[in-house]
Amino acid sequence: xxxxxxxxxxxxxxxxxxxxxxxxxxxxxxxxxxxxxxxxxxxxxxxxxxxxxxxxxxxxxxxxxxxxxxxxxxxxxxxxxxxxxxxxxxxxxxxxxxxxxxxxxxxxxxxxxxxxxxxxxxxxxxxxxxxxxxxxxxxxxxxxxxxxxxxxxxxxxxxxxxxxxxxxxxxxxxxxxxxxxxxxxxxxxxxxxxxxxxxxxxxxxxxxxxxxxxxxxxxxxxxxxxxxxxxxxxxxxxxxxxxxxxxxxxxxxxxxxxxxxxxxxxxxxxxxxxxxxxxxxxxxxxxxxxxxxxxxxxxxxxxxxxxxxxxxxxxxxxxxxxxxxxxxxxxxxxxxxxxxxxxxxxxxxxxxxxxxxxxxxxxxxxxxxxxxxxxxxxxxxxxxxxxxxxxxxxxxxxxxxxxxxxxxxxxxxxxxxxxxxxxxxxxxxxxxxxxxxxxxxxxxxxxxxxxxxxxxxxxxxxxxxxxxxxxxxxxxxxxxxxxxxxxxxxx
RNA sequence: CGGGGUGUAGCACAGUCCGGUAGUGUACCUGGUUUGGGACCAGGGGGUCGUAGGUUCGAAUCCUGCCACCCCGACCA
Numbered sequence: 001x002x003x004x005x006x007x008x009x010x011x012x013x014x015x016x017x018x019x020x021x022x023x024x025x026x027x028x029x030x031x032x033x034x035x036x037x038x039x040x041x042x043x044x045x046x047x048x049x050x051x052x053x054x055x056x057x058x059x060x061x062x063x064x065x066x067x068x069x070x071x072x073x074x075x076x077x078x079x080x081x082x083x084x085x086x087x088x089x090x091x092x093x094x095x096x097x098x099x100x101x102x103x104x105x106x107x108x109x110x111x112x113x114x115x116x117x118x119x120x121x122x123x124x125x126x127x128x129x130x131x132x133x134x135x136x137x138x139x140x141x142x143x144x145x146x147x148x149x150x151x152x153x154x155x156x157x158x159x160x161x162x163x164x165x166x167x168x169x170x171x172x173x174x175x176x177x178x179x180x181x182x183x184x185x186x187x188x189x190x191x192x193x194x195x196x197x198x199x200x201x202x203x204x205x206x207x208x209x210x211x212x213x214x215x216x217x218x219x220x221x222x223x224x225x226x227x228x229x230x231x232x233x234x235x236x237x238x239x240x241x242x243x244x245x246x247x248x249x250x251x252x253x254x255x256x257x258x259x260x261x262x263x264x265x266x267x268x269x270x271x272x273x274x275x276x277x278x279x280x281x282x283x284x285x286x287x288x289x290x291x292x293x294x295x296x297x298x299x300x301x302x303x304x305x306x307x308x309x310x311x312x313x314x315x316x317x318x319x320x321x322x323x324x325x326x327x328x329x330x331x332x333x334x335x336x337x338x339x340x341x342x343x344x345x346x347x348x349x350x351x352x353x354x355x356x357x358x359x360x361x362x363x364x365x366x367x368x369x370x371x372x373x374x375x376x377x378x379x380x381x382x383x384x385x386x387x388x389x390x391x392x393x394x395x396x397x398x399x400x401x402x403x404x405x406x407x408x409x410x411x412x413x414x415x416x417x418x419x420x421x422x423x424x425x426x427x428x429x430x431x432x433x434x435x436x437x438x439x440x441x442x443x444x445x446x447x448x449x450x451x452x453x454x455x456x457x458x459x460x461x462x463x464x465x466x467x468x469x470x471x472x473x474x475x476x477x478x479x480x481x482x483x484x485x486x487x488x489x490x491x
Numbered sequence: 492c493g494g495g496g497u498g499u500a501g502c503a504c505a506g507u508c509c510g511g512u513a514g515u516g517u518a519c520c521u522g523g524u525u526u527g528g529g530a531c532c533a534g535g536g537g538g539u540c541g542u543a544g545g546u547u548c549g550a551a552u553c554c555u556g557c558c559a560c561c562c563c564g565a566c567c568a
Binding site for chain 1: 492502525526527528529530558559560561562564565566567568
């Protein structure tokens with residue numbers, strides 16, 4: 001049997017790239033740093049979108065859409081924001097092409113230069129806050145709770161399918177509030193929504209925390225994040241939620257009249273997750289045989305493969321399958337009956353394994369005789385025969401089991417790869433030999449953080465939320481610290 | 492963007508050093524036998540050798556620029 005993808009042990013990063021391509025998720029495009037998301041990959045993203053969208057609406061948000069292009073002057077209105085994004089912006093300077101007189105083909109028409117250049121949005125705070133200025137006059141207009149599903153462009157130096165691409169798909173929530181407390185609570189609420197989504201749907205355990213000053217979003221007062229651990233021991237930031245304070249309100253002059261009749265600046269938040277979640281999903285669960293998808297996000301939850309010799313046999317199988325399929329569909333389970341006669345069963349087994357379909361059912365002559373069928377689990381590779389009667393309930397309970405098994409496995413891996421370091425030497429040794437999450441004391445300064453980053457390549461992933469107060473000494477400087485922070489090498 | 496590597500059929504590669512009619516495996520098409528873990532036999536189609544120039548009677552092969560991808564850095568969600 002030809003091996004479809006290299007193993008994780010051989011070359012983790014090659015494994016990832018090959019898996020993404022061979023499983024039909026995405027491929028590189030003719031445009032530098034941009035990917036083509038293929039139908040199977042996109043259908044997983046759609047499942048993520050659908051669920052997140054429900055969760056956003058349930059927390060009172062509405063969808064809207066703002067322009068792809070942002071006038072250059074907008075970007076520079078918030079000082080930190082410009083600094084953060086200026087280096088990676090794509091810029092539109094002209095609006096017309098023409099045929100060159102000297103036969104050089106299509107050229108940019110120099111007469112069609114834009115008065116003001118347009119930036120292809122790297123994120124939409126500026127254009128959205130410029131709009132909010134007109135939408136908000138009174139406390140009665142608040143809170144304003146908006147989300148947008150969009151593509152953004154950040155001109156990255158080094159790109160990788162899903163993990164870092166020049167163009168990526170995401171959602172960005174942008175909310176405006178009358179009080180600081182309300183904005184902070186919105187920021188935290190959305191962080192919880194992300195953590196819930198990651199754990200319940202992606203089967204991905206995450207750590208919630210707040211970023212250190214140097215890792216903060218450009219223009220935010222506080223950046224909250226969820227951090228997940230990948231199988232190679234590196235951390236991946238899976239979502240961020242920013243408390244913007246009044247920074248953008250100041251920059252775009254967004255004021256409202258409060259209940260007391262006084263004018264005040266609006267408080268803001270923004271929050272987002274991107275197609276990077278696809279990368280997290282792939283790297284967290286998959287194995288050397290291919291993808292392993294949590295049932296809650298699998299586009300196909302059950303695939304049924306007939307095994308037959310003659311047409312009549314297939315017909316007989318198809319009749320049985322039809323019944324099972326209909327009742328599964330009525331339970332909300334997605335089923336594919338792959339009765340193509342252009343591929344052999346063995347080929348199909350390997351194919352759906354590569355694509356991470358949680359349950360595979362094989363049904364052939366043996367089963368017709370005995371009234372059974374064979375179910376194979378993708379997560380454990382376990383194969384077992386079950387009576388055909390009442391199989392729908394069995395399938396439903398297996399899907400639930402798989403979902404929690406995948407989560408538990410990831411949770412166990414995270415626990416096994418989470419350490420505490422008390423000295424800098426210990427810290428370095430852990431990162432060198434094992435990777436993973438390392439909790440250690442830090443004195444809270446940017447200098448120490450930078451020194452650690454330079455010397456070990458590890459960064460502070462977050463200062464974890466929750467009451468794990470513990471007085472100690474910074475492992476580098478020995479200065480006092482009140483709590484351990486989370487370090488890791490990161491994507 | 493700096494260092495290293497690689498671009499030859501859909502995919503994986505050989506051929507490049509030493510210039511002389513573009514190959515192998517797989518995938519694809521046709522026919523037959525097969526079908527409970529990526530089938531077998533026979534026949535067939537497909538490549539301006541990443542791209543743009545240059546050297547040469549002649550370039551996949553030598554020289555130069557550019558582009559893309561991979562690994563290691565810097566940057567980053």
